[in-house]
Amino acid sequence: MSPKRAGRERIDYDRRKLLKAIPLAGAVAIGSGTASAKPAFPDTIPLPEGFQPEGIVTGRGTTFFVGSRVxxxxxxGDLRTGEGEVFVPAAEDRVAIGLSHDHRSNNLFVSGGETGKGFVYDAKTGESVATYTLTDPGTFVNDVVVTSSAAYFTDSSRPYLYKVPLGPAGQLPEQSEVEEIPLGGDFRSVEGFNTNGIDAPPDGEFLIIVNSSTGLLYKVDPESGDASEIDLGGETVTNGDGILLDCKTLYVVRNENNLIAVVDLESGKEEGEVVCEITDSDFDVPTTIAECGDALYAVNARFGTENPEDAAYTVVRVSKKRRSE
Structure with a gap:
């Protein structure tokens, strides 16, 4: 690996500061008769009051989905307009933690937290098309990623991954085909919350997971569960939640830290370096991220908020771009 840099870049998208820097000449003159249009791709998108979100994923076009953990x-909703509505209604026996979308079948995969289940919805109609029992209730099925051959779910309480194999064009399997894959190799569970976010390249050649408590990242063999720690030169990403793999760049949401760590991975994905951190004045315990073009969209879970059933929740847009190094 290359030597560490003397100082890490932190990208802070404080819009209040940025607005003060905009020249008045760039503003539309009052009385010009030009109506102010609603900006495309707004920087913040409101969610329903009391929604208590956790996961976010983009679908086809500029569509996005957010699940309620309660x-x-x-x-x-639509990232371009910021408008949307509840698509899948609340259900007493369900929660929605991590989300992933299969563009082939247009199915939405949802991890079911303490229910021990994985849910699949039609992303066009909202209809429930499948429910899979991954493990016994009382654990915490946290996140999910869809690859060309399977959907993989993480468990924050048990050192296992759950595999739902997919057929051609994303065809769904029977319950009997669901697999439990033990995590081995370098992976070690500790007391508290363990495996959280997961992502993979489209072909599913390997998986990447993060352990929230230790802050360690792992490259995982999707067949055997053998995990190799990704060497970050001694650094960690504690409170790591949702992750997003973009070619050789890995974005890691560090929820309680209110930031997104940007990790440059080497070609073999065995080593990496935290090169900068993205922050924003609108972050309020973000948990997961999705991408659209050059932008990342982080959902604010606002853990610890008083009266969460009445609280306001938002999705925050930030740029993926950073200074060339």
């Missing part, structure tokens, strides 16, 4: 409801 009700199992799923909200569908």
């Amino acid at each position: 009700s199992g409801a799923v909200y569908r």
